[in-house]
Amino acid sequence: QGDACIKSSSNFQGRSCDGLSHYIPAIQLMADTYGFKHIFLATDTQEVRDATEEYPQFKWHFQKESKYSQKRSHVLKFLPIEKALRYGVLDAFDEGAAYLVDLHLMASGHAFVGKFTSNLDRLVYNLMGSKSDCLRPFISLDSGWCFDYGLPNGDGDTGDFQC
Structure with a gap:
């Protein structure tokens, strides 16, 4: 779950916050089609990590x-990330490093299930393609591919968004 799930986020772009169960049908389709486990x-x-126990047919990997x-x-329950960084409540280096680690780990996969309304998800899929x-294979749960950065022409299931 990303920025769409942060209640204080000021960057809502027509995205919805969904739990792991929302992703499972697409993950199961990928597993059935390509044999991924x-x-x-x-x-x-942590709540999302705990939810993986409901799906023992998969071997789950995540950062602790x-x-x-x-x-x-805790901080992002009360402040949008932009303010937390501006006021030094969160460290910009740590935030950027964590983002890059997630980006590279996600792009190391053989397939992708995510939401193309997310900048991170689109970056992941670009990097996946450049590494192979x-x-x-991919399944986007909310929008088709969008590549016009900064333009309000994304057309997602929950409304328009900026690519």
């Missing part, structure tokens, strides 16, 4: 919660 789950939320991620989760000789 190992899933890397990028989340800041650190003191920084606990602090981040073909485009990897």
